[in-house]
Amino acid sequence: KQEVTQIPAALSVPEGENLVLNCSFTDSAIYNLQWFRQDPGKGLTSLLLIQSSQREQTSGRLNASLDKSSGRSTLYIAASQPGDSATYLCAADLLYGGSQGNLIFGKGTKLSVKP
Amino acid sequence: KAGVTQTPRYLIKTRGQQVTLSCSPISGHRSVSWYQQTPGQGLQFLFEYFSETQRNKGNFPGRFSGRQFSNSRSEMNVSTLELGDSALYLCASSPTTGTGELFFGEGSRLTVL
Numbered sequence: 537k538q539e540v541t542q543i544p545a546a547l548s549v550p551e552g553e554n555l556v557l558n559c560s561f562t563d564s565a566i567y568n569l570q571w572f573r574q575d576p577g578k579g580l581t582s583l584l585l586i587q588s589s590q591r592e593q594t595s596g597r598l599n600a601s602l603d604k605s606s607g608r609s610t611l612y613i614a615a616s617q618p619g620d621s622a623t624y625l626c627a628a629d630l631l632y633g634g635s636q637g638n639l640i641f642g643k644g645t646k647l648s649v650k651p
Numbered sequence: 652k653a654g655v656t657q658t659p660r661y662l663i664k665t666r667g668q669q670v671t672l673s674c675s676p677i678s679g680h681r682s683v684s685w686y687q688q689t690p691g692q693g694l695q696f697l698f699e700y701f702s703e704t705q706r707n708k709g710n711f712p713g714r715f716s717g718r719q720f721s722n723s724r725s726e727m728n729v730s731t732l733e734l735g736d737s738a739l740y741l742c743a744s745s746p747t748t749g750t751g752e753l754f755f756g757e758g759s760r761l762t763v764l
Contacts (some may be wrong), residue, residue, distance in 0.1 A: 568751050579655075579741055580755040625694070629751050637684030637699035637745055637753060638707050644693070 538563040540628050542642035549616055550650050557611040557645045559626035564604045567629040570639065571600050571611050574623045583624075584611070616649045623647070653678065655744050655756035663762045669730040672759045676723050676744030683725040684753065685717060688739040697740075700725055729761075737763045 539562045549555050559569070568587045572580040584593045584600040586609065592601040599612040609626055623646045627639035656675040664670050676683050685697040696709040700719035717727040723744075729736055739760050743753040 570752065572755075577760075579657075579757040580743075582752055582754060585752045627694075637682055637743065637751075638696045638709070639684075639686075639694075639753065640696075641694040 538566075538628060538630055538640045540626060540640050540642040542624075542626060542645050544645060545643065546646040546648070548648040548650065551616060551618060553616050553649075554612070554614050555616055555647075557613070557624050557626075557647070559609040559611070559642055561607050561609075561628045561640070563628075563630065564607055565630065566604065569600075569602055569609050570627050570629070571598075571609075572625045572627065574625060574644070580625065613647075616647075618649045618651050621647055621649050655742055655754055657740075657742050657756035657759050659759060660757065661760050661762075663764060664732050665764050666732055666734060668732050669728060670732060670761060671726055671728045672740055672742075672761075674725045674727075674742030674744075674756060676725070676742075677754055680744035680746055680754070681723050682745040683719055683723065684743045684745070685725070685727050686741045686743065687711075688741060688758070689737075694741070697727065732763045734763050737761060 541560045543558050570585045571583040574580050586593050586602040597614040602609045623644040625644045627641045658673045682701045684699040686694050688694045699707040703719045714730045719725045739758045741758045743755045745753050
């Protein structure tokens with residue numbers, strides 16, 4: 537059974553710091569891995585998606601990597617800003633050959649960036 | 652391009668009642684998935700519909716059901732509500748082909764008293 541774990545559960549950093557959020561999964565047979573952001577009381581915003589054949593994706597100050605062999609993904613945030621404060625969730629899509637919307641989510645990392 | 656729209660955003664029900672939640676996907680998206688989010692269990696997959704057919708189902712009791720219409724809009728229904736059904740219910744849509752990226756709505760927050 538696929539399990540997705542995110543460490544740490546919460547993180548507080550000063551503005552401007554570079555930081556790394558970690559995600560691990562138990563089954564390497566994933567179709568893709570997605571990182572999301574969730575603000576309090578809101579839905580999920582897709583940040584980055586890495587397909588199983590890729591090793592990393594970049595968008596602005598965000599970089600996500602994927603190492604299927606070790607069952608790990610990291611989300612790197614450069615030059616953090618107070619507006620980055622949110623809960624970050626990673627999710628593994630398990631069905632090889634075609635996605636059917638069944639993502640396994642981690643519990644998230646709650647990030648607080650202090651001015 | 653409009654995003655995923657969920658209605659209602661907030662609702663309060665009492666135990667034993669039933670509730671219907673609605674989701675309109677992004678135009679052109681034919682896959683709609685539903686998730687339940689609670690503080691204790693996090694996000695859990697409920698079911699996924701594609702072209703009016705349920706393709707996948709999570710581990711939830713039969714009180715949770717859904718359907719999809721020909722215009723890809725989807726509804727989910729929870730019957731005989733229990734206190735533990737209080738949660739944020741999130742809908743996501745996905746293009747027919749591609750990477751499998753999901754786009755989520757703002758959710759419907761259900762409180763059961």
